[in-house]
Amino acid sequence: MRLLVSLKHNFTVVTFKNVDPLVFSFFNSDCEKHCGALDIVFVIDSSESVGLTNFTLEKNFVINTINKLGSMASDPTSPTGTRVGVVQFSHDGTFEAIRLDDASINSMSSFKTAVKKLQWIAGGTFTPSALKFTYDNLIRDSKRARAKVSVVVVTDGRFDPRDDDSQLRYLCDDPTVVVNAIGVGDMFDKKHDSETLVSIACNNKNRITEMKQYTDLVADNFIEKMETVLYLVFLLDGSERLGMENFDHARHFVQMVANALTMAKTRNDQNGARLALIVFGKENENQVAFLLTHELNGIASGLSGLSYLDSSSAVGPAIFKTINEILGKGSTRKTRRGAEVSFVFITDGITDTTNLDEAANAMRREQIVSAVISTGSDADEEVLIKLAMGDQNAIFKGQTFSDVLQPSLFNRFIRWVC
Incomplete structure (x- = not known):
């Protein structure tokens, strides 16, 4: 028995207030005409405090957001088009990445599959080290000439005190990188740490979005409310x-x-x-x-x-x-x-x-x-x-x-x- 279903959909996932228009300009289906080369990196919290359900919502958020793309670069070395990377982080040494220059990530299909394969790590929270890892492994050496780089960090803002807090601003030293922080309350209903978010967003409060719970990432209801x-x-x-x-x-x-x-x-x-x-x-x-x-x-x-x-x-x-x-x-x-x-x-x-x-x-x-x-x-x-x-x-x-x-x-x- 065989049934084939073909689906077509776009999602408006969430309204980002006071965010640099460049960062989410890829929501526009004509982005390829206006944005030129654009590299987007999502950094998502995979620590124990997030919880499996919320981690799944983070992945859904990434997929739903990229669904708004006009198209993706079919070749990671192309000087035009959009490339997408993802870093999931927990305690030190557990970071996992979908790289911007991964030749196998050349379509919505391959990207969506790679994101869905990410497994919740459920450890500690080394956010500063994760930001350093993101720049050193996904951005610094694989960044394309004249490409705009947007980083979206999703976290509750709290991190392990053993980590080096000076690295919270690690992405801020490169003027071609725009950093945005989305602060969400965790599975224990603890409010996000606003001070940490400010550091991640390079002291630009206009690049911070605050949410009470992870379901807000997918506009309250993943299927019907979007x-x-x-x-x-x-x-x-x-x-x-x-x-x-x-x-x-x-x-x-x-x-x-x-x-x-x-x-x-x-x-x-x-x-x-x-x-x-x-x-x-x-x-x-x-x-x-x-x-x-x-x-x-x-x-x-x-x-x-x-x-x-x-x-x-x-x-x-x-x-x-x-x-x-x-x-x-x-x-x-x-x-x-x-x-x-x-x-x-x-x-x-x-x-x-x-x-x-x-x-x-x-x-x-x-x-x-x-x-x-x-x-x-x-x-x-x-x-x-x-x-x-x-x-x-x-x-x-x-x-x-x-x-x-x-x-x-x-x-x-x-x-x-x-």
Whole structure:
């Protein structure tokens, strides 16, 4: 059984007051036209006081923020475009980084995958040393000529007294680096240390944002409360392996997704979700339930009118068709510039693999993020990993299709693709 979902969305994560416009100019989808070369580094607290839930919110904040990019530099040595790095820190010697000059981080997909792989360290808090590590390892030697460098530090402001507090201003000695501090209360509801934040932000109080809790980083509610532009294109496998019962489960799943999302209010609404669904079987055999629409009545009507194809399936041609006709190419592109597109497959991987490698490469060229929900006991692992574009962590497994309807897997699915 196979289901492919294509998502498009932008997020306004949080309003930063009194922050240098340069720092968050990448929120603008036209940033590449105006900003030139821009290097962005997030420094996020991974100490014990943050807690696992809040650390996950920090990662979501990073991903949601970078979703606003117009595009990323496809080559880390390019003199133009945007590069993104991340440092997570805890006690001394535990710092981990996604480097600005990492050649494998050349798309939204690869960056998002790398961020999600970061694991909570849960140790002490050596913030000054982390800032020194950030400059010495991510900025000093890999900085591009004429590139603007923006650093965003997320922390509660408190740090281990054994660390060297003089290094809090380590990033301030380079005039090409703009440092911003976001101070958040920790898991124990302790207020952030404002004095430390001032030092991190190079004594510029206009570059400090204060929050009471980490959920504020994702605007109170990660899914529903954010300003969202979202396009979902479901490609539902109607092959004989799916079976009529699972076909019905799949229709119910699509309806659940529609009900869970904040839909666009009108056809021209720039926010909210629009959905489309195509059932595919063998090459060139498909039926359209509904094209991109925000109307729940139209979605429900389209789902009820679907007929089970009971055919063979070919996922490669379905991917090409989605990219070329549903998303559109060139002047016919139907998605907003800079929006993330995510394909999520629910599949046992048993499908005609003709042109599958080429289809996966096409997803990479379009900077499409992918994930897989695998069902059944006889899944083709090789196909699954290709659909997930090599990321084992992007594969979610359930025993039956009905497992997809359960809150645990359904909610994990929504969080991952968003």
